[in-house]
Amino acid sequence: MNKVKVLPSIANGAVESFLFTFLRKKSKCHARHEGRQAYAEKASAMRLAIYILIATAFLFSTCNQKAYLFTSFHEPADEGLRMLYSEDAYHWKDFNCVFLKPEVGEQKVMRDPSMVQGPDGTFHLVWTSSWKGDKGFGYASSKDLIHWSKQEFLPVMQHEETTVNVWAPELFYDDVDQQYIIIWASTIPFRFPKGAEEENNNHRMYYTTTKDFKAFSPTKLFIDPNFSVIDAVIVKRAIKDYALVLKDNTRPERNLKVAFADNPFGPFKDVSAPYTKKFTEGPAVVKVKDGWLIYFDSYQDKSYGAVKTADFKTFTDANSEIAIPEGHKHGTIIPIKKSFLKRLKKSLKTEEK
Numbered sequence: 001m002n003k004v005k006v007l008p009s010i011a012n013g014a015v016e017s018f019l020f021t022f023l024r025k026k027s028k029c030h031a032r033h034e035g036r037q038a039y040a041e042k043a044s045a046m047r048l049a050i051y052i053l054i055a056t057a058f059l060f061s062t063c064n065q066k067a068y069l070f071t072s073f074h075e076p077a078d079e080g081l082r083m084l085y086s087e088d089a090y091h092w093k094d095f096n097c098v099f100l101k102p103e104v105g106e107q108k109v110m111r112d113p114s115m116v117q118g119p120d121g122t123f124h125l126v127w128t129s130s131w132k133g134d135k136g137f138g139y140a141s142s143k144d145l146i147h148w149s150k151q152e153f154l155p156v157m158q159h160e161e162t163t164v165n166v167w168a169p170e171l172f173y174d175d176v177d178q179q180y181i182i183i184w185a186s187t188i189p190f191r192f193p194k195g196a197e198e199e200n201n202n203h204r205m206y207y208t209t210t211k212d213f214k215a216f217s218p219t220k221l222f223i224d225p226n227f228s229v230i231d232a233v234i235v236k237r238a239i240k241d242y243a244l245v246l247k248d249n250t251r252p253e254r255n256l257k258v259a260f261a262d263n264p265f266g267p268f269k270d271v272s273a274p275y276t277k278k279f280t281e282g283p284a285v286v287k288v289k290d291g292w293l294i295y296f297d298s299y300q301d302k303s304y305g306a307v308k309t310a311d312f313k314t315f316t317d318a319n320s321e322i323a324i325p326e327g328h329k330h331g332t333i334i335p336i337k338k339s340f341l342k343r344l345k346k347s348l349k350t351e352e353k
Contacts (some may be wrong), residue, residue, distance in 0.1 A: 067341040068286065069115070070295075071125070071331030077109040078102075081125065083145075084328060085341055089286045089293060094325040097348060099145055104138045104153040105129025112168035112231075112282065114332045116180070119173075123334075124213060126169040126182060129153065135160070137169045137184065139213060146347050156208050156219050157186055164189065164200050168282070168330065172234040174209075174264050181264055183207045183222050185230035185249075192224060196251035203228045203249055207265075225259065225271055231330070234264050235285050235292070235312075243312045244268040245283045245294060254278050256296055258312050275307060275315040282330030293318060297330055304328055 070084040070092055080101035084092040102110040111128035118124060122141050129138040136155035142148045157163040164187040172181045185203040194202040205222040223229065223244070231247040240262040248257050256276040259268035279300035286293050291310035298305045304324040307315040 065338050067336050067338045069334045069336055069341075070284065070328070071113040071115045071334070072328045073110055073113060073127075073331070074327045074329065077111045077329075080110050081113050081127075082328075083331075084325060085344075087338065087341075089288050089333065090321055091323045092325060092328075094328070095348060100125070100140060100148050100151075102127070102129065102138060103151045105136075106133045107131060110138065112330045114168070114170045115334055116171040116173050116332070117334055117336070118180075119178075124171060124180065126154075126171055128167055128169065130165075132165045134166055135163050137166050141213065144347065145344055154216070156182075156184070156216070157206070159219065160186075160188055162188055167203070168231050170231075170233055170332070172264060175236075176263075179209050179211045180213070181207055181209050181234065183232055183234065185232070193226070195227060197228055197249070201228065201249070203230045205229055205232050205246075223259075223266055223268055225268075227253070231281050231283060233283050233285055233332075236264070237312070242268075245285055245312075247281045247283070248274065249281075252278065255280050256283055256294070260312070272313070275309075276305070280305070284331060284333050286333040286335075293322075295322070295324075295333070 068086045068089050070086070072082040072084055073079070074082060079098050081099040082097070083095050083099060085095065086092045100110070102108050107130040109129065109131070113125060113127040115123055115125045122143055123145060124141050125139065127138045129136070134153075135157040136153050138151055139154050140148045140151045157166055167185040169182050169184040172183070174181050183205050184207075186206055187200055187203050189199045189202070192202060192204055204224050206219050207222040208219050209217040223232070225246075228249040229246050230249045233245045235243040235245060237243055242261045242264050244259045244261065244266070246257055246259065248255060253274065255274035255278050257272045257274055259271045261268045276296055277298070280296045280298050282297040284295040286295075288308075291308055292312070293306050293308055294315075295304060295306045304322075306318040306322045308318040308321075309315045
């Protein structure tokens, strides 16, 4: 990486040295026959062409430095945080270890771990701490994924006494307002119209924001799409262009859909038709070279699947292109540097000794 970082400064000197030598030779033969202006224009054009070649090489080498982590857990969710890793976001391997054992919440489990890396390099992790009964979720942070902060329980729904559950908290870093948005699904019986599902299974999405994971904004309703919704993921596609990948948890749907907005708080509109079959949940979204991959848990089949999309309107099956270790469950995908992955692997080997 050090070579890549200093490439622009080295390139500037190399370009100037090359141009000086080349043009000095050319000048003896042609400078007297060309006007100074034409001569300068040729030199400028050549300099620009070389800079473009260097920039292309720099971008290519930077892309090659990317790797990915996929947070995970194994049933019955009492072991703690597990993770997969990949260098292409298609083929995944398991670290085969537990990074963090859950210590908070009524049931002290870790389901649906969601992680994001902040601008300062810190990894922030949130997770479902109980199937039912908790009015919040777990939180911890780490700089290296080996050493973790003290676990905390964030009681985001304590103001709603009849809250049944707090499921699948999902982290999103809002780079516009430089804050973290946390969304999750909760059921408050008799609060919203419902379909065929039971009153205690009629979810809506809620959210809070924070800049430091110490002070949090008051909990607010995030989205009510007029159906029971869980497992939502905010995706920034471009400036003022956001998608919300979600699970329609109503009966008989229980599949994945997508909605759209011009900011991460919505309102998210134009909910799509389902693009997965029934009994799919836990979407995880990652940007790849030619579009986006959306992974999901096909829980009735006890398998993991994926679809590929370029516009979140047309989706193609990508199951034949991916490899997911057996036992992997709902998590999020985080782009990291290959150098960090290399250090993490080395640290894990040291810890085992």
